[in-house]
Amino acid sequence: MNQTLSSSTPTSLSPESTRLDTEAQSSIGNSMDTETDSITASETSVSKGSRSGRLPGDLAMWIFILAELTAFALLFSIYAVNRALYPDIFAEGQAGLDITSGLANTLALLSSSYFVARAVTSVEHGNNRKGFYELLAAIGMGAVYLVIKILEYKHSIELGYDITTNVFYQYYYLLTAFHFLHVILGMIILAFVAIKTRKKAYTPDSIMGLESGACYWHMVDLLWLILFPLVYVLH
Amino acid sequence: MDNSNLNHAEIEPANSRSAKTLMPSYKVSTILWLLMLALTCASAYFAEQPSLTMNLVMAVLLITAIKAAMIVDYFMNLRGAPRFWRILLMTYVPAVSLVITATFAIDLS
Secondary structure, X not given: OHHHHHHHOHHHHHHHHHHHHHHHHHHHHHHHHHHHHHHHOOOOOXXXXXXXXXXXXXXXXXXXXXXXXXXXXXXHHHHHHHHHHOHHHHHHHHHOOOHHHHHHHHHHHHHHHHHHHHHHHHHHOOOHHHHHHHHHHHHHHHHHHHHHHHHHHHHHHHOOOOOOOOHHHHHHHHHHHHHHHHHHHHHHHHHHHHHHHHXXXXXXXXXXXXXXXXXXXXXXXXXXXXXXXXXXXXX | OOHHHHHHHHHHHHHHHHOOOOOOOHHHHXXXXXXXXXXXXXXXXXXXXXXXXXXXXXXXXXXXXXXXHHHHHHHOOOOOOOHHHHHHHHHHHHHHHHHHHHHHHXXXX
16 A cells, blocks of 8 residues: 555655555564464464464354354253252163264264365366356255254154153253254255356355355364264264 | 565455355255264264263363364355354354353263
């Protein structure tokens, strides 16, 4: 900006250039700061100025993600506290769950996130067609999750365990159903960005919408990563 | 220090500030994905252990935190993001894990 200023107003060259000098010096200091910081923080050396880089996706999406994370943090805490209060009821309930279903769902969501990450890479490389199919694969893995979860609910209900059975099933259904709804919302968002990817609405230079959708989906995955050990593993 | 150096130093931070951290390559994503699948199977194996100990709880939650860090830094691609957001997302899973560990400390000890 300073350069354009000084070139457009040649009359003020000398005061402008002194300002440029001091600015340049301070920015040397800045860049040195950034460098030492990134070394001490042992950051991945992928990007320079990693301190002040761009946030992937839209800020509004990140604020929404924060709200979601907060709500889930509360639910996880309530579940964990109740488990400690009623360890026997929870141990019995958790032992009745099928660890294989939980494991399969974790693998499905991780794979789904993987395909979404690949899709963003593809669009960054200008390959929207490939990105579209990767997003379809991600939605497919999301569908696998939904099917497994529905079968699991069906099995529990057939055995007579519903939300009124005891405190474990109350929180089990609350927590997993709330997450289930987020998977559905995430799949709708993925379908939306997949269609836009197909229509080449995203380019390597204009990819924010896709990144926003991708990060929402990764958040859904992140939440399941906590839910899986909390509900299925630790009992 | 000569002039060309000054100009370079002046332009450099401005560029890197607007610079975008690219997504990881397919290869990096694939390696991370396979690692996460393996870690998940490892934590499922822990579920088969006859009795739950505090060490087991911490091992399982540590695995969770490692997977979460991979997702935040590479899949969400926050490794080049503003520090506020990266730290916030990076600390979320460890923070929740701490709360969970604390509740296990109540009835396991």
